Amino acid sequence: MSQRREFEIAFVGLKPGVHVFEYRIDDKFFTSYGEQDFSNCVANIKLSLDKKNGFMQLKFDIDGSADVICDRCGNTLTKQLWDEFNIVVKMVDDPEIMNEQEEDPDVYYISRGESHLHIADWLYEFINLSLPMQKMCNEEEMGGPQCxxxxxxxxxxxxxxxxxxxxxxxxxxxxxxxxx
Ligand SMILES: [Zn+2]
CATH class of the missing domain: 1.20.5 (Single alpha-helices involved in coiled-coils or other helix-helix interfaces)
Known part of the structure; x- marks a missing residue:
C-alpha cells in the first residue's frame, strides 16, 4: 500500500547481524490509511533487524500513546501503546506462492532479487494491534475527572x-x- 521512502530498508547493503532502526509515528502517518478510531497517536518503534543467511528476523517494539473514545460514555481516553511483534522474512524464489500458502502470520516471503523491505504496512498493523480492544474507562476512571x-x-x-x-x-x- 504505502511505499514511502522513510519506511524502506535497503537490507542488501547491511552486514550480517543485528541492526536497529527507530521510527516515530504520529497522526500524519495514518492519513493514507483512511480514518482511524484513534487520534493524537505518538508511537516510538524500535525495530531490530537480525540479518542472517537467507532470512531476517525482525522484532518491533512499540511504545507510545493514542487517544481513543470510550465506548460507554464517549469521553476521550489516552491509552498506552506497548507491545512487541516478531516477523521472520525469508528470501525465496517464488514469494507470492509461498505467502499464499503460509499459514503462520509471523512468516513473510520476499524474492531473492529484492533489495528493500517495505515496513510501513507492518507498522500500521502493529500500532493498531497495540491498542486495547475494549476502549472504555476502567473502574478507577469511572466517575473520575476523565469520565x-x-x-x-x-x-x-x-x-x-x-x-x-x-x-x-x-x-x-x-x-x-x-x-x-
Ligand atoms: Zn467512559
Missing part, C-alpha cells in the same frame, strides 16, 4: 428504569410471583 458523569448518570437511570416499574413485562411477572 463523562452526565452520560454515566443517564445510563444508570435508564438501566434502573428498565429494571423497575417502567417495564410492563417485569410488572406482569411480579403478579405471577404473588400467586405462588
Amino acid at each position: 463523562n458523569k452526565e452520560v454515566l448518570e443517564q445510563l444508570k437511570k435508564m438501566e434502573e428504569d428498565v429494571k423497575k416499574d417502567n417495564n410492563p413485562m417485569w410488572k406482569g411477572l411480579e403478579k405471577f410471583k404473588d400467586l405462588e
